[in-house]
Amino acid sequence: MEILINNHASKPIYEQISSQIKALIMNGDLKAGEAIPSIRAMAKSLHISVLTVQKAYDSLQDDGFIETTAGKGCFVSVQNQDFYLEEQQKKIEEHFTDAIDIARSSGIKLDKLQALLTLLYEED
Known part of the structure; x- marks a missing residue:
């Protein structure tokens, strides 16, 4: 999964992450039940704060796009x-x-x- 961050965009980084993941889900690149990178792995690959990725993932979870299972990770939600x-x-x-x-x-x-x-x- 490739996420691109634009530091000069007016949109906050967490919104850039969540909107790109939403797009990947909507166009079928990410399927229901498929795992997405852990918060730490995503933060490391993007060279950003874990808190920023956490905020993006929280937003995705609130919107029903992903589900988080303690100890197992984050997965694309079925009814998204x-x-x-x-x-x-x-x-x-x-x-x-x-x-x-x-x-x-x-x-x-x-x-x-x-x-x-x-x-x-x-x-x-």
Whole structure:
């Protein structure tokens, strides 16, 4: 598993670690039940503090992506993909609600809003 840290990024290192591990899980590179490196091993390979990796792993565990078993290590959780997709959908809905409120108050019609969303979505 390769994790890349950018010391000049605005995102904290623990978030960089957790988001990259989430991506590896979501795209299938890490499978349910598969072990991930121990906190110490990850810290050593990235040349960072054990506490930083601990924070990343805690975040992953809180979000349901990994499970920690005392004395055995950390493993990819079984129900992570559905949970993650649901969480992402909630975030998108919040942003859409804000965009709809702005559009309505500005008099922008639904077809214009849909066209803008399509354009932005297909842009990259």
